[in-house]
Amino acid sequence: MKAAVMTGIGAPLEIQAxxxxxxxxxxxxVKIVATGVCHSDLNALNDATTPTPxxxxxxxxxxxxxxxxxxxxxxxxxxxxxxxxxxCGTCEFCVTGAVxxxxxAFEPMFAGTLLDGTxxxxxxxxxxxxxxxxxxxxxxxxxxxxxxxxxxxxxxxAQASLIGCGVATGYGAAVNAAKVTPGSTVAIxxxxxxxxxxxxxxxxxxxxxxxxxxxxxxxxxxxxxFGATHTINVAQENxxxxxxxxxGGFGVHFAIDCSGxxxxxxxxxxxxxxxxxxxxxxxxxxxxxxxxxxxGFHRVGKILxxxxxxxxxxxxxxxxxxxxYLDGKFMLDELVLDRISxxxxxxxxxxxxxxxxxxxxxSVIEFETVPALxxxxxxxxxxxxx
Numbered sequence: 001m002k003a004a005v006m007t008g009i010g011a012p013l014e015i016q017a018x019x020x021x022x023x024x025x026x027x028x029x030v031k032i033v034a035t036g037v038c039h040s041d042l043n044a045l046n047d048a049t050t051p052t053p054x055x056x057x058x059x060x061x062x063x064x065x066x067x068x069x070x071x072x073x074x075x076x077x078x079x080x081x082x083x084x085x086x087x088c089g090t091c092e093f094c095v096t097g098a099v100x101x102x103x104x105a106f107e108p109m110f111a112g113t114l115l116d117g118t119x120x121x122x123x124x125x126x127x128x129x130x131x132x133x134x135x136x137x138x139x140x141x142x143x144x145x146x147x148x149x150x151x152x153x154x155x156x157x158a159q160a161s162l163i164g165c166g167v168a169t170g171y172g173a174a175v176n177a178a179k180v181t182p183g184s185t186v187a188i189x190x191x192x193x194x195x196x197x198x199x200x201x202x203x204x205x206x207x208x209x210x211x212x213x214x215x216x217x218x219x220x221x222x223x224x225x226f227g228a229t230h231t232i233n234v235a236q237e238n239x240x241x242x243x244x245x246x247x248g249g250f251g252v253h254f255a256i257d258c259s260g261x262x263x264x265x266x267x268x269x270x271x272x273x274x275x276x277x278x279x280x281x282x283x284x285x286x287x288x289x290x291x292x293x294x295x296g297f298h299r300v301g302k303i304l305x306x307x308x309x310x311x312x313x314x315x316x317x318x319x320x321x322x323x324x325y326l327d328g329k330f331m332l333d334e335l336v337l338d339r340i341s342x343x344x345x346x347x348x349x350x351x352x353x354x355x356x357x358x359x360x361x362x363s364v365i366e367f368e369t370v371p372a373l374x375x376x377x378x379x380x381x382x383x384x385x386x
Contacts, residue, residue, distance in 0.1 A: 001019075003015070004342055005055055008052055011045075015343055017123075018123045019121070020138075020140055022068070022142070023068035023071075023120070026145045027145060028147075030065060031064075031065045032136050032139060032140060033063060034367070035057050035059055036161050036363070037365065040165070041131075049110070054128060056135065057131060057138070058134050058136060059362070060141065061081045061161040062082075074145070074148045079157065080150055081149050081151055082134050082148065083312075085105050086133060086144040087146055088102055091103070100308050100310075100311050100312055114133055115144050136161075137365070152322055155322045158339065159335070162362055163322065168197075168312045169194050169309055170196065170199075171204075171330075172307070174204075174254075176307075177256075177281070177307035177311045178202075179205075180201065183206065183208045184252075184254060186209070186255070187252045187268065188212050188223075189234075189255065189259050189264040189268055191222070193335070193360060195223070195256075195259075196335070196360050197226075199228050209246060211252065213234050215233065219359070222360045239267050240271045251274075252271060253277070255268035256279045257280045258282050260284060269304065275301045277303040278303065280306050281307045334361065336361060341365065342365050
């Protein structure tokens with residue numbers, strides 16, 4: 001198959017023909033139809049701990065082409081969105097509903113393998129590593145069954161590809177982690193691919209005021225189209241004073257920090273009212289520290305909560321988001337900034353270095369028109385025919 005291969009840290013991806021083995025037990029072969037290019041892919045490209053060669057890509061959607069033994073959640077021909085954090089379903093976190101905290105995926109994820117510690121990817125007999133247990137920058141992917149979430153048949157796959165990362169994280173930060181309530185006030189810090197979906201989550205949860213906070217005027221204008229009722233340019237205004245002014249001096253009920261900057265979290269903490277909640281989904285640099293006032297901490301009753309993946313439960317949240325989109329209540333079309341071919345992938349990576357480039361959405365790689373699909377056995381395998 002054709003794939004974009006990372007051959008070295010920071011090096012341009014190379015379009016190569018690589019081999020993909022058939023799925024094993026509890027694995028699914030997916031024909032990738034669309035995949036988003038996320039800033040996290042750039043982070044992986046520049047990360048010295050990423051094993052090479054590897055095929056990046058973790059925001060994908062496609063059609064189930066074959067299933068391995070013991071697979072029961074999907075069948076051949078299903079449209080699926082892919083989750084890059086599969087879970088075991090049996091550990092202490094999973095059985096209490098906190099599937100986003102399951103640790104089963106992380107050891108193989110960091111090792112560049114699938115869940116059993118091996119790879120299905122190779123070239124000329126030499127192993128190629130997986131990325132986030134998915135590797136969607138390729139025409140096909142073998143992935144864990146727990147990464148495959150069935151979607152409605154009428155769901156377009158370019159839009160569906162974005163659900164599995166930034167969309168679910170932002171939506172989940174508001175709906176699952178913060179638990180935004182009807183009539184409440186919400187501040188969103190960092191209006192990028194996650195922040196706009198936190199805005200959408202807050203809107204769907206019924207917030208009365210949704211206040212977008214960012215340094216980019218263009219992003220703040222875009223935020224209004226996704227449901228922000230007010231905007232604050234934090235480079236031009238005192239964000240804490242502005243938020244309190246918008247809330248009768250009390251501060252917001254909820255603040256969601258998608259920026260990854262500790263300064264934003266500190267501002268969010270000071271800008272939420274007594275009993276308010278601050279949710280952090282942005283990843284901090286490990287070399288910095290977070291400082292919040294210790295004096296009177298117990299008296300203000302505030303909650304500071306970290307949220308990984310927006311506390312997402314993929315098999316619940318992905319179909320819900322897809323249905324909200326199909327019902328006209330969730331904006332996904334506007335998040336597809338550009339539709340490109342796999343051969344143009346390095347251009348998408350280069351755009352991340354342009355500070356003027358709009359980052360509220362994704363470039364989406366679309367593979368050639370989905371070929372005719374012919375069931376070989378009706379349940380186990382799909383023959384791809386031209």
